[in-house]
Every structure is written in structure tokens, then in C-alpha cells.
Amino acid sequence: MIVKYTDKELDLLARLMRAEALGEGNLGMLMVGNVAVNRVIGNCLDFKNIRTITNMIYQSPGGFSGIKSSLFQSTSTTNEKNLAKRIIKGEYFHPATNALWFYAPGTNQSCKATWYNQKNSGKYKNHCFYEPDAGVCKEIH
Secondary structure: OOOOOOHHHHHHHHHHHHHHHHHHHHHHHHHHHHHHHHHHHHOOHHHOOOOOHHHHHOOOOOOOHHHHOHHHHOOOOHHHHHHHHHHHOOOOOOOOOOOOEEEOOOOOOOOOOEEOOEEEEEEEOOEEEEEOOOOOOOOOO
16 A cells, blocks of 8 residues: 555545546546645645645645546545545556556647646557656656
């Protein structure tokens, strides 16, 4: 386990992953989970003192737009909770391995080279992922 969590936080993470990436399948949801957990363990840049899943999900400013989605409002499924558990146990998926940010640029749009002054680490389906330079956030690199 790379972050501590409660049953409520497992549900919150699973719901966030669904709200942000349901259309991108299990792998897309896992990558969103990587970004979320990186924010908890990173303690750097915009994510200093974000030490819990709850703090990370409801961070303002800087949180996730998915929490405003109806997909976030309902209880997570067993599959979604199992995906969240995989992330909490330390599974990582490129290009989200060291990422702290992602966004969806729109259909047939390419990723910006940088986002929040961080370099693009790759794209999966509709999401572009961004990571800090090595050494900036030692906990995630």
C-alpha cells in the first residue's frame, strides 16, 4: 500500500476514476488513479500538504472537475473499487507513472508540449498526461 485509506476514501477514488475516465475503459481509469495517488504522495508544487485521498479529491483550487459530474455522485462498483485498490497498492501505467496532471484536449487535438509548466509524458485515448522534471517531486520520481 502506497497511501493509507479508509473504505470511504477507496469509494471516493473509485468514483473519481470513473467520473474522469469511464469512456477510456479500465486502463484510462487506472491512469487517472495514478495521477490522483501521485498528488497524495508528491508533497510538491501545487500538492504540498495534500496527504489524504479526501484532501486530494476536494483540493480547491487545483482539484478535479470530475467531482461535479453525475458519474461521481453515485456509489462505486466492485470493479471500480478493485481498480482503485490496484492503484493504492502501487501499480503504475505509462504515461501516468509520474504524472501530476492530465487533461482532454478535445477530439483529434494533439497534446500541448507543457501544461502547468510540466512536460507532456504521453497520451492515452483522449487524455494527455504531464509530469514534473526528475528531482522536482522526489516522492514520485
